[in-house]
Amino acid sequence: MEQVLFIVWRESVEALLVVGILYAWLRANPAGRPGLRYLWGGVAAGLALSGVLALLILGVATFLSDDGQQYFQAGMSLVAAALIVQMVYWMRRHGRTLKRELESGLAYNVARANWWRLFLLVTIAVAREGSETVVFLYGTIATAQGGELLHYAMAGTVGLAAAFGTFWLLQLSSRFVTWRLFFRVTEVLLLLLAGSLLVGGLEKLVSIGTLPGLVDPLWNSSALLDDSGGLGKLLADFAGYRAQPALSVLLAWLVFWAASVSLLRRAAR
């Protein structure tokens, strides 16, 4: 039962991290208000897509080739990573002046194009995690008997409530820390998440041999920090930590951070 709770919480938090940060930002900036509709639209579309993806995973996955599935998952991760970086960059660039620019009509088209990218980002973030939750719950509920069902439903609800509690804490923190600090912290969180998506996506390509690993694995730090459980697993899911990284993926990760930092520096000017 605690598995239901934990998995619902974990899968929801990863999606809510993206949704929560964007929500706090859109709320805090008057010019961001029009974007809220796209945000919730993305959540709704993501939930709907979750159901469809879950059916695909349960039904079609056995017919689709292994490589095909890997390409699909890699594609989703890489697109989401690119969208996060683009969003962070855009916020840095237009954050302060967005309201004025919108009023003078200068940023209207830019803003609208970006609300659609925000919609897509939220849809992918929710669908990615949501589909797994659906598969997990579907199977668990299907096998539950009588009294168990109530327990599972309760555990699922508690897990979801815990996820929203985490979401609420995030919103609360935006009220207690200065806007500037909140912005800095969430930028780093989002970039860590984007880096993790990048690592995950590229590793899928390495595992099917599309991308060479070069030196694979480059080292093994699983004795120091194991990535298959506990803190290491958390860091693996949210920040892209790997105990046994491939050289090519590590290089891509370094390029990602160098490019992101220089891009943000340029945007701040």
Next chain:
Amino acid sequence: MARSGALAAVLLLSAVGARAADMPVFKITIRDGTISPTRIEAPAGTRFKLEITNAGKSPAEFESISLRKEKVLGPGVTSFVVVNPTSPAQHVYFDDFHPQAKGVLVIK
């Protein structure tokens, strides 16, 4: 349309099957929070196949971070992943929906 889709899937499957036929196969069974075997030894430098069966009543997610494999399996589903040649190493695999179910794949 549906028929041609099914045909394509069958052709694709048999193509994959033909290519995979000469690979060593290791079978893994997941059953509602247990995974067996808990230790597999494979030779380094050869492609091999992990055939994973979910014999339980609840869904499972076969996962190995260091092998870079993730596969969601509904109850009663059998699927496989192909592992490309790697150097000697130890890889932990587990059921991400029941994280206490763990095993280790030793490549040597």
